Amino acid sequence: MRITRRRFGQTLAGTAAAAFAGVTLPKFAWAQKPELLRFPDGFMWGCATASYQIEGGVSEDGRKPSIWDTFSHTPGKTFHGETGDVADDSYHLYKEDIALLKNLGVKCYRFSISWSRVFPEGTGQPNPKGLDYYNRVVDELLKNGIAPYITLFHWDLPQALPGGWQSRDTAKAFGDYAAYISRHLSDRVGHFFTTNEFTCFTDIGYKEGRFAPGLKLSDGEVNQIRHYAILAHGMGVQAIRANAKSGTQVGLAENATVYVPVMEDPEQIAAARRATREGNAPFLTAILEGKYTDGYLRREGANAPKVEAGDMKIIGSPLDFVGLNAYTPEYVRADSSPHGYVVEERQASYPHMASDWLYIGPEVTYWAVRNVSDLWKPRAIYITENGCSADDVINSAGRIEDTDRVMYLRNHITQLHRAASEGYPIKGYFLWSLMDNFEWADGYSKRFGLHYVDFKTLKRTPKLSAEWYTEVIAKNAVV
Numbered sequence: 001m002r003i004t005r006r007r008f009g010q011t012l013a014g015t016a017a018a019a020f021a022g023v024t025l026p027k028f029a030w031a032q033k034p035e036l037l038r039f040p041d042g043f044m045w046g047c048a049t050a051s052y053q054i055e056g057g058v059s060e061d062g063r064k065p066s067i068w069d070t071f072s073h074t075p076g077k078t079f080h081g082e083t084g085d086v087a088d089d090s091y092h093l094y095k096e097d098i099a100l101l102k103n104l105g106v107k108c109y110r111f112s113i114s115w116s117r118v119f120p121e122g123t124g125q126p127n128p129k130g131l132d133y134y135n136r137v138v139d140e141l142l143k144n145g146i147a148p149y150i151t152l153f154h155w156d157l158p159q160a161l162p163g164g165w166q167s168r169d170t171a172k173a174f175g176d177y178a179a180y181i182s183r184h185l186s187d188r189v190g191h192f193f194t195t196n197e198f199t200c201f202t203d204i205g206y207k208e209g210r211f212a213p214g215l216k217l218s219d220g221e222v223n224q225i226r227h228y229a230i231l232a233h234g235m236g237v238q239a240i241r242a243n244a245k246s247g248t249q250v251g252l253a254e255n256a257t258v259y260v261p262v263m264e265d266p267e268q269i270a271a272a273r274r275a276t277r278e279g280n281a282p283f284l285t286a287i288l289e290g291k292y293t294d295g296y297l298r299r300e301g302a303n304a305p306k307v308e309a310g311d312m313k314i315i316g317s318p319l320d321f322v323g324l325n326a327y328t329p330e331y332v333r334a335d336s337s338p339h340g341y342v343v344e345e346r347q348a349s350y351p352h353m354a355s356d357w358l359y360i361g362p363e364v365t366y367w368a369v370r371n372v373s374d375l376w377k378p379r380a381i382y383i384t385e386n387g388c389s390a391d392d393v394i395n396s397a398g399r400i401e402d403t404d405r406v407m408y409l410r411n412h413i414t415q416l417h418r419a420a421s422e423g424y425p426i427k428g429y430f431l432w433s434l435m436d437n438f439e440w441a442d443g444y445s446k447r448f449g450l451h452y453v454d455f456k457t458l459k460r461t462p463k464l465s466a467e468w469y470t471e472v473i474a475k476n477a478v479v
């Protein structure tokens with residue numbers, strides 16, 4: 001087909017067309033350099049970390065152990081018996097870490113508070129020196145123009161709490177802790193996440209035993225733990241509402257299972273929505289609907305959680321935003337089973353990053369936002385974590401050329417751009433992670449950072465991905 005000058009001109013913006021006046025036009029419109037994929041003005045680019053993974057300083061200034069101190073010091077539980085005793089030593093090096101954030105140009109930083117630094121016994125008397133550390137971090141961030149976003153609970157439960165998440169009292173203790181933190185920090189911190197990733201501190205800790213506290217309890221016991229966990233979230237939301245400065249925004253950071261339709265037709269997309277609702281029934285669905293689905297209660301039968309009057313109302317407390325940690329997809333197809341969908345089995349050849357579980361599927365970043373948004377219409381959504389492990393090495397020039405991580409991130413952020421451009425209420429993105437850190441049961445063997453950390457010297461070195469992310473933030477676009 002012949003493309004006339006007139007037709008071609010219509011496909012270009014006025015300024016671009018003017019630039020071509022008088023020159024021979026290329027044959028096809030798509031030969032033009034495309035515009036960058038820009039994000040909405042004010043989009044919040046950030047990085048994320050968590051207390052036990054970066055802080056070290058485990059017995060300083062009155063901090064007492066969390067269940068992760070106990071677990072990592074138990075032989076055989078973590079890679080090479082590694083622990084968070086020192087980690088990145090961010091307890092002492094936090095100013096250096098905030099300088100790294102500043103160099104990236106991030107607008108915000110998501111970090112978590114070590115509950116047992118502030119309440120060494122989990123409840124009762126607070127430890128002012130513990131809070132002081134977070135006062136220093138918050139002040140240093142603000143001094144550098146970076147908005148602090150605080151996660152209250154990222155798995156490091158105070159060891160002193162009797163029964164841990166097996167006890168309903170732990171939910172109540174979490175509410176008291178949330179009240180105290182929000183009372184003292186909300187003059188400077190505008191956003192709080194209650195908990196991070198329910199399955200990791202309930203199912204993986206209490207059923208599979210691969211995370212702290214390393215138990216293998218029955219389905220009924222685990223469902224009760226899950227219930228106390230979401231109850232804690234709800235109590236936390238209410239405590240923050242009652243104690244924080246007005247206008248403080250509250251949400252959570254959840255690794256909801258992300259269902260990607262096998263193809264984009266209305267039937268498969270509807271199946272992905274159904275799967276999102278049922279597949280996340282014990283956690284996100286219960287929180288955003290204020291009830292357990294009939295399907296979940298039926299499936300669990302006698303093992304379903306015991307719910308006290310008023311619990312579901314607390315659990316369903318309205319949120320200002322939903323935070324989604326997006327890593328790995330499940331592919332779903334519509335079928336005629338009672339739920340109307342089937343989750344596809346993963347082929348052995350399906351590609352993954354350095355962590356065996358980290359299957360590559362950039363569409364998760366789009367579908368995480370879209371499924372949750374279509375189902376529950378939250379006011380705002382953040383991607384609270386996305387990133388990957390890679391087998392980083394320092395080359396002979398002293399550089400870490402992590403092109404695989406850049407590939408991973410570029411594709412995910414492109415998918416996030418799609419969600420933003422379709423009008424979904426996506427407000428920000430936190431890259432996991434600012435720097436290599438203690439990767440839980442994998443110890444220091446899996447690196448997720450934009451900065452390489454030499455765990456002997458604690459020296460931080462920016463990787464190629466840090467350079468790349470700096471450009472993304474500066475241009476507010478995929479680069």
Ligand code: GBH
Nearest residue numbers: 050196197200210255327357385432439448
């Ligand atoms: C997040 O979890 C965490 O919030 C963060 O602390 C962590 O460092 C980051 O991602 C990277 O892992 O034992 O093989 O079954 C992501 C979700 C769920 C992934 C638990 C690893 C256990 C893997 N994680 N899963 S395996």
